[in-house]
Amino acid sequence: MRPLSAMLRLVTARSDLRTTNVSGVTVPPTILSPSAPPHPKQSPSGRKAGGQKGHPGHGRSLKPVEQVKRVVVAKPTSCAACGALLLGEDPQPVRHQVTELPRIEPDVTEYQRQTLTCLACGAHTQAEWPADMPSGGFGPRAHATVGYLTGRLGVSQRDVEEVLETVFHADLGLGSIPALEQAVSDALAQPVAEAQAYIQAQPANNVDETSWRERTRRTWLWVSATPLVTVFLLLATRGADGVKQLLGEAFNGIVGSDRWSAYNWLNPERRQLCWAHLKRDFQAFVERGGEPERLGRALLECVEPMFGLWHRVRDGPLRRADFQVAMRPIQTRVGELLREGAHLAHDKTRHTCQNLLKLEVALWTFVRLEGVEPTNNAAERPLRRAVLWRRRSFGTQSADGSRFVERVLTAVTTLRQQQRDVLDYLTEACAAAIRGGSPPSLLPQPPAINPVTSFH
Numbered sequence: 001m002r003p004l005s006a007m008l009r010l011v012t013a014r015s016d017l018r019t020t021n022v023s024g025v026t027v028p029p030t031i032l033s034p035s036a037p038p039h040p041k042q043s044p045s046g047r048k049a050g051g052q053k054g055h056p057g058h059g060r061s062l063k064p065v066e067q068v069k070r071v072v073v074a075k076p077t078s079c080a081a082c083g084a085l086l087l088g089e090d091p092q093p094v095r096h097q098v099t100e101l102p103r104i105e106p107d108v109t110e111y112q113r114q115t116l117t118c119l120a121c122g123a124h125t126q127a128e129w130p131a132d133m134p135s136g137g138f139g140p141r142a143h144a145t146v147g148y149l150t151g152r153l154g155v156s157q158r159d160v161e162e163v164l165e166t167v168f169h170a171d172l173g174l175g176s177i178p179a180l181e182q183a184v185s186d187a188l189a190q191p192v193a194e195a196q197a198y199i200q201a202q203p204a205n206n207v208d209e210t211s212w213r214e215r216t217r218r219t220w221l222w223v224s225a226t227p228l229v230t231v232f233l234l235l236a237t238r239g240a241d242g243v244k245q246l247l248g249e250a251f252n253g254i255v256g257s258d259r260w261s262a263y264n265w266l267n268p269e270r271r272q273l274c275w276a277h278l279k280r281d282f283q284a285f286v287e288r289g290g291e292p293e294r295l296g297r298a299l300l301e302c303v304e305p306m307f308g309l310w311h312r313v314r315d316g317p318l319r320r321a322d323f324q325v326a327m328r329p330i331q332t333r334v335g336e337l338l339r340e341g342a343h344l345a346h347d348k349t350r351h352t353c354q355n356l357l358k359l360e361v362a363l364w365t366f367v368r369l370e371g372v373e374p375t376n377n378a379a380e381r382p383l384r385r386a387v388l389w390r391r392r393s394f395g396t397q398s399a400d401g402s403r404f405v406e407r408v409l410t411a412v413t414t415l416r417q418q419q420r421d422v423l424d425y426l427t428e429a430c431a432a433a434i435r436g437g438s439p440p441s442l443l444p445q446p447p448a449i450n451p452v453t454s455f456h
Contacts, residue, residue: 062097106170109139132435138180140434142170144426146177147184151408152422154389178401184426185404187433191442192407195229195414198443200248202226204372206256206379207246207263209238210387213395214402221386221406222246225378228444230413232386232406240265254365256376259355271362274376278356278363279303285341285349292349295341302330302337310366310374320370327367335360382413414442 065071073093076086111133115126134140149155149163157177164170199205206225211218212234220238224231224246235242240262247255256272257263263271282303285296309326312318318326338360341353356363366372386409396402411429415422429439 062095068097104168106168107139132431134434136179136183138172138176140430141423141427142172143180143183143187143430144423146180147408147426147430148412148423150177150181151184151404152412154385154392156392181404181408182400183433184430185400185407187426187429187439188407188411189403191429191439192231192410195410195442196231196233196246198229199224199226199231200251202229202253204254204256204369205247205251206373206376207243208257208376208379208383209242209260209262210383210390211238212386212390212402212405214399215395215397219402221383221390223379223383223386225382228414228417229442230382230410230417232382232409232413234402234406238262254369254372256373256378258376259359268359268362269365271359272365272372272374272376273356273359273362275303275306275363275374276377281352285352288346288349290346291344292341292346295337295344295349295353298337299334302334306330307374314373324367327364331364331367334363382409385409385413411442418444420445 075090078084079086111129113127113129115124117124145164145168146160149160150157155163158174160177161172161174164172204226207223209220209222212221213219214234217236219234219236220242222233222235222242222245224233231246233246235245238260243255243262243265244251252270254270254272255263255266256274258274258277279300282296282299285292285299287293288296306327309318309323309330313320313323338353338357341349342357344350344353366374386405389405389409396405411425412422415425425440432439
C-alpha cells in the first residue's frame with residue numbers, strides 16, 4: 001500500500017494534467033485547480049476513432065538516393081510467364097526504405113601529459129594539457145546529452161544513468177549527473193541573461209507563474225514569452241516584485257496575463273487580460289443559476305463570434321481595419337453586460353463585474369494593437385513543461401538546481417521556437433565553456449526566423 005501522502009500527491013498530479021478547450025484554444029493544466037469540478041463529457045460523435053475518410057495522410061517521405069547508405073536491388077532474372085531471360089533496368093522501381101539505428105559506442109579520448117628531461121641541464125619539463133581538454137571525465141556532448149534528457153525530456157537522474165548505460169554504453173555513475181547538469185547550467189548563464197534583456201526590450205510579453213519548491217522553501221517559477229524567445233525565472237515572490245524582476249521596472253510594452261493582482265501596478269492600457277480565463281469566469285456565472293446565469297449566458301454569446309473574428313484576422317483573410325469595425329458591437333455589448341452585472345445582488349458575480357470594469361480597456365488591447373493575442377496561452381503552454389517537471393521531482397534541492405531549471409527551460413523553449421537543434425546548441429555551449437570561449441547566443445539568428453503568427 002502506498003502511504004496516504006504519496007496517494008494524495010498522485011491524485012493531485014493527475015488532476016493537474018487535465019485540459020479543456022476554449023473556442024478552439026487549448027488551455028494548459030497550469031491554470032486548473034485540483035479542486036476544480038470535472039469538465040462535462042462531450043457527446044459521442046458516432047465516428048470511429050482515428051483518421052477519418054478523406055483525411056490526408058502524413059506518411060514518412062522517402063529520402064533522396066544520395067542520403068541512402070546502402071541499396072539492395074531485387075531484380076527478376078526470368079519471365080514469370082514464359083521463363084525467358086530478362087535483361088535491362090527498371091527506370092522507376094518500387095522503393096521501400098528501412099531506417100536502422102547503429103549501436104552507439106562511446107568515443108573515448110586519452111590525454112597523456114609527458115615530462116621530458118633536458119639533456120643539456122638535466123631539468124624536467126612537463127607539457128601543458130590541451131586547452132580544449134575537459135577537466136572532468138566527460139566531453140561537451142555528454143554534458144549536453146544529460147542536460148537534454150533531464151531538461152528537455154524530463155527524464156529522472158536515475159533513468160538518465162540507465163539511458164546512458166543502455167543506449168550509449170557509457171559508464172556514468174548517478175552522482176556524476178548533478179555535476180554535468182551544473183556544467184550545462186554554467187554554460188547557459190550568459191545566453192540566458194542576454195535572453196532576459198531581449199524580452200525586456202520587446203513590445204509585448206505574455207507572463208505567467210506557477211508555484212515551485214526549493215527544498216522546504218516555497219518559490220515561484222515565472223515565465224515571459226515572446227514569439228522567438230521565452231525566459232523562465234525562479235523567484236521568492238509571486239507579487240509585483242516578481243513581474244518587475246522578470247520584465248524590468250522600466251518595461252513599457254504590453255503584458256498579456258490573467259487577473260492576478262501582481263500585475264495591477266501596470267497601466268491597464270499596457271495589459272491584455274486572458275479571454276480563456278474570462279470565458280471560465282462567465283461559465284461560473286452560468287453555474288450559479290438565477291440572474292448570474294442569464295448574465296453569464298449573454299456574455300458567453302459574445303465570446304464565440306469574438307474568437308471567430310480573431311482567428312480570421314490572425315490567419316489573414318480579414319484585414320485588421322475590418323476586424324476592428326466588426327468588433328465594435330461585441331465590445332459595446334460586453335461593456336453593457338458588465339455594467340449590468342456590477343449591480344446584481346449576487347456578491348461574487350457583482351464583484352467580478354466591478355473588477356473587470358476597472359480593467360475594461362485591458363479587455364480589448366488585442367483589438368487595438370497588432371501582435372497581441374486575446375489569450376495568455378503563449379505563456380501557459382511552455383509553463384506546462386515546468387509543471388510536469390515539478391510534479392515528478394517535487395521541485396529542486398538547492399539554489400544551483402533552481403538555476404539549472406530556469407536556464408535549461410529557457411534554452412530549450414527558445415531553441416524550439418526558433419527551430420534550432422537543442423542538442424547541438426547545448427553541445428556547442430558546453431564546448432565553449434570548456435575552452436573558455438563565448439557561448440552561442442539564444443537570440444534570433446540572422447536571417448531572423450519569422451513566427452507563423454504572433455504569440456501563436
